[in-house]
Amino acid sequence: MSISNGRRPARGKKRQATITDVAATAGVSIGTVSRYLNGYQVRRDNREEIEKAIESHGYARSAVASAMKTDTLHMVGLMVPNCDEFHAGLLASLVTLLRIEGLATLTYCHGNNQASVEDAFNVFRTHRVDALIMTGFDQASNRISEVVGGGTPVVLYDNELRGLNVDCVKVENFESSRRAVRHLAELGHERVAVITGNLSHWTAQQRLRGYQAALEEAGLQADPGLVFQGYWTKHDGYAAMGRAWEADKRPTAVFSCSARMTFGALTFLKDQGARVPNDISLVSFDDVEMFELFDPTITAVAQPVHRIAESIKDLVVSRLNQEEFHSRLVNLPCEIILRNSTRRLQS
Amino acid sequence: MSISNGRRPARGKKRQATITDVAATAGVSIGTVSRYLNGYQVRRDNREEIEKAIESHGYARSAVASAMKTDTLHMVGLMVPNCDEFHAGLLASLVTLLRIEGLATLTYCHGNNQASVEDAFNVFRTHRVDALIMTGFDQASNRISEVVGGGTPVVLYDNELRGLNVDCVKVENFESSRRAVRHLAELGHERVAVITGNLSHWTAQQRLRGYQAALEEAGLQADPGLVFQGYWTKHDGYAAMGRAWEADKRPTAVFSCSARMTFGALTFLKDQGARVPNDISLVSFDDVEMFELFDPTITAVAQPVHRIAESIKDLVVSRLNQEEFHSRLVNLPCEIILRNSTRRLQS
């Protein structure tokens, strides 16, 4: 008696072999095949028959059907703002690390767009991912609390969210920015501008606060007129640098809060024919490989991308394994890489 | 009579509202709710009740359960070698474009590792993605033909695969490389080295052939001793440049076949204290934004990332909509962006 059930040629896909097919040709029940697939003991002769049958059918278990019963898809949703240098590295590391843990990654680029962030939540929800990793957004705590309330682990990168049971990984934005700006102050700079990211982002706030703290510690007046906000993009970095350049009393140094804004700032300076560090000193948050190749090479705060990815992965996995139920915070240090984009000011 | 069926607290997830719950509180059958969800006509009063019920339950349809019946997950698998500048851009564009078509993206970075490529196929298969997009691998035609045989559309980027019913998008690797090298020849360079990618990759072969063709057309002898193979990485670009630099008769120009290898080559030259273009001219395949900021700015072949993503998306979508059954090839032109990394040789 052959077990050939009705066809269903959805979208032209051919019917794939099922556990039922395997069971039939192996001459055992589907329960036994399932046991085999899930690593339980089966009698030797049966195991061999099953293996032969799997081989001959080219069977691969359906994660979809499996998820139906177990409510576990072995898949996490990853939401990044875009694929700039930093996030590209993070994404690649994460995808790889998660895969090693048996987790597939559903990716979403929200482009700092509120509607897209909403959409991302919807996608992740309807696809029933097991966990969420998110970064670079703001104003989504209601959706997050909804997700968390549903029992789905959430890990945030560089976002602080009080009162919600989520895990966070962050770098020492405040400390690192403070050190970066202190470095400028120590070189004798008194008028230091900052090009910040979107100040509704927690990260941008932290970096700005670090900047302010450093100035204060150096006994300098933090001039609000030297704070230039951008929205993390190259374009905004360009514009912000332009405004800084035209400021009443031109700053002698600038602290740029992201790699992309640094690109913009440098482009502006290049267009102006301004020389770094002779005409202005510059320190960048975010280090990218290519800063080494710029002329001058750029002093930058390097985020430990791989350790960040590692930490995020660990948090996700421990939550999925039910090893931890309370929110945790991992705070990673950055490294300041001194290069040639700053100079000592003769006073 | 309340429809509260047994709990199943897998992984601590709370039970999500189901179509059954919605049907119960709306006072209709689940079939009617399903009709509503899928956009069919339902009686006005029922529609309103259903909408209220969905709202109050916070219901979101399960793509997993849906896929069980329809064999369609609205998800595509995307396999890239890594997240270098080019692939990061491609990935971001693709993810976004696909999402607009209602497709989620399962991402995999195979790192040019054969075992990982195999693993990627397994992940995509067990997750039953509706289509595959792949790039940057070699030697997988048996797995691909298996996938295609199963009725799953496959779209390749920059890979040629004869005899298989897959769609391919590529750029004019041969033509563009030829033009790039011709440019060098026209500037009077007679000893032009090439730093190629992994020659088992079709793309690398094409670019090398373009290089050879250009030299031939210029009446120059293509010296095999000036061909330096790397594996697309910065590290290999560095090493290859090193070998080129120490060649018996040092080349006066070099054509580097990928951005990352260009970084490596430039780093080597910088370490040597060699000046571009004075000591050696350089043209790069792959343009990255930052080449504008280098000193000198780098002449490069720019791949039309967004058009590539657009084309790939179109091919995938048309296949999924069963609008096309024969393999297609989209061949996109590149642009050569002339900057300052080449100079005319005084002969």
Add this chain to the structure above:
DNA sequence: TAAAAAAATCATAACGTTTCAATTTGACCC
């Protein structure tokens, strides 16, 4: 060698959707 214990297997009921034949409802016409 029989009984008891343990191990392996089986049949079947979920899981949350979609689909389909059968039924009910509603609209319209004479």
Add this chain to the structure above:
DNA sequence: GGGTCAAATTGAAACGTTATGATTTTTTTA
């Protein structure tokens, strides 16, 4: 009002797994 037809609804059967209680087989013990 009765009859016809289309539109909307229903109930139940899938889809491919896992989990579970009941059963069979094997192993151990007496």
